[in-house]
Amino acid sequence: MTGYPENRLHRLRKTAGIRNLVRETKLSVNDLIFPLFVTHGENIKTEIKSMPGNYQISLDNLPREIGELTSLGIPGVLLFGLPGEKDETGSSASFRHGIVQNAVRVTKDTNPDILVITDLCLCGYTIHGHCGILNGENIDNDKTLDIYIEIALSQASAGSDIIAPSGMMDGQVGIIRKALDTNGYTGTAVMGYSAKYASSFYGPFRAASDSSPSFGDRNSYQIDPANWRMAMREIQEDVDEGADIIMIKPALAYLDIINRARATYNHPIAAYNVSGEFSLIKAGIAAGTLDAKTIILEILTSIKRAGADIIISYHAKEAARWLTEG
Ligand SMILES: [Zn+2]
Incomplete structure (x- = not known):
């Protein structure tokens, strides 16, 4: 048995060189996905207040x-649309030339990769809502x-x-997979929001995407934040489908779920670092109590260390700048 004073863990932290050498988790711009909100109209670029x-x-x-994201080396985007019209059944979500469908075409025309x-x-x-x-x-x-099914086919097309x-x-991944396959889209992948919690961290997003429920809440279909076994069942369903x-989703208050999923499944795991997590950090930075670069890179690294391969984050652009400047 050896221990202190023969063992001194500080030896591995003494210089930047050795810290770089023994670092276990390395965040890369290749891990990041940036969410984008697209809307109808001309020459609109409206900042989301929160x-x-x-x-x-x-x-x-x-x-x-898309040009900016490409030059930053960010490999992908997650598109959300603000439709021109809403109805009881959300029919504009599956329009052939709906806002998201057209945004896909514009994005691919700009950068097919x-x-x-x-x-x-x-x-x-x-x-x-x-x-x-x-x-x-x-x-x-x-x-x-x-x-x-209709929305999935319009997006794939x-x-x-x-x-x-x-x-x-219940069953959303399976029916979408089947519909894609039977309509010739066997190469289109499905990413399940497998463990999506009924979280208060979505507040700023709902303002951004104009998607707040007009009555009630989403507790009858999203997961209770108190449950981890239920999350594992949801993930198992998506894997089976x-x-x-x-x-x-979200990421930070659910790092234990990411870690448990990593230990159980061999699938790539995405974590959604959601709007409320982003806004909290931004408020802390604006108040002068947090340092932007170190806090944001620490958060994104912690999500990767927990087991995520893919991090969807509103911090993606600023993180990409820091990661590529070295
Ligand atoms: Zn929804």
């Missing part, structure tokens, strides 16, 4: 945005799945690389 540096942008401004992930949900497209079709005040899971259903309907990538 999310500084993030904008709602119109399609004519999208090539410049950038990875395009499309969020698939109804909350931004329905007048009631819920993620599915309602029967009275309750979600009708199975009718919602029929609509999800526009050229989306990865369809990402976020509505937490053919998900290519599994996702945990």
Whole structure:
């Protein structure tokens, strides 16, 4: 048995050289995905108040945005659309030339190599702001799945690389996989929002995407924050239904879930560092109590250390600048 004073762990921390050599987790720009909010209209670039540096942008401004992300080396985007019209069933979500479908085309025309992930949900497209079709005040899971199929096919036909259903309907990954396969989109991947919690950290996003529920909450379909075994069951369902990538959302208050999923599954794991996590940090930086570069890189590294391969984050652009400047 040896111990102190023969063992001195400080030896491995003495210089930047040795710290670099023994660092276990290395964050890279290749790990990052940037979420984008696209909207109708011309020459629109409206900053989202609670999310500084993030904008709602119109399609004519999208090539410049994609150009910037490309020059930063960010490998992919996650697209959210703000539709021109909303109704009870969110029909504009599956329009052939809907806002997201057109954004996919513009993105791919600008840079065919950038990875395009499309969020698939109804909350931004329905007048009631819920993620599915309602029967009275309750979600009708199975009718919602029929609509999800239409949205998935419209997104795949526009050229989306990865369809990402976020509505937490039972069976969503399986029916989308089947619909893609039977319609010739066998190469289009599915990333399940597998363990999506009913979280308060989504507040700023709902303002950004205009998707707050007009009544009630999402506790009947999203996971109770107190549960980890339920998250593992949700992930297992998505794995069984053919998900290519599994996702945990939010990230920071759920690092234990990322870590448990990493220990159990061999699938790539994505973690969504959500709007409320971003806004908290930005508020701390604005108040002068946190240092931007060190706090943001620490957070993103912790998500990777927990087990995530892919980090979806509103910090992606600033992190990419720091990571590539060395
Ligand atoms: Zn939704």
